Amino acid sequence: LAKTTQPISMDSYEGQEVNITCSHNNIATNDYITWYQQFPSQGPRFIIQGYKTKVTNEVASLFIPADRKSSTLSLPRVSLSDTAVYYCLVGDIQTSGTYKYIFGTGTRLKVLA
């Protein structure tokens, strides 16, 4: 089972740009890459989704290289309220030919004043 890996934790200061990378070496060809944000005692919340190149919405950007074996979530000008755990989610083809949707190991972002 291929692992989807992320840095365990990151610290940043308010107003800075934060980039969190997810490695997914065995991503399924047709699947998207999705990122979620989770606050304590809450379920994860959808942030952004993309297939290739760059996607931008009102809260984040997602950069995906041509080989799609990694992706980078970019949070512009973070604030204290962005302190959370961030997960990537990708489809992973199993040896049986079925898909499993694998959440990354999660990155705990702490934004400092």
Next chain:
Amino acid sequence: ETGVTQTPRHLVMGMTNKKSLKCEQHLGHNAMYWYKQSAKKPLELMFVYNFKEQTENNSVPSRFSPECPNSSHLFLHLHTLQPEDSALYLCASSELDRGNYGYTFGSGTRLTVV
């Protein structure tokens, strides 16, 4: 409120008890999921239901028994649990049984087994 409601929010149960977790979604989604989240661990998929049919069981012990009476409701029946089963249990739904469609999660049930 995300559109996926889980009850109860907190549950403490003894190892010999039987209890049930409930999940309800009003999003018109056709797929529902149970995830387990232990302290400092990634989300672990337990069960997947697509159009009320169970499509995935990730080798979950039989002391966890899911039930999906319709596309809007999902239950997780618990019996003879172990202390290591203490965790946050999250329910999610999506339009179809594919990660591409995006999951909407509930706020979870914090379960403590004593």
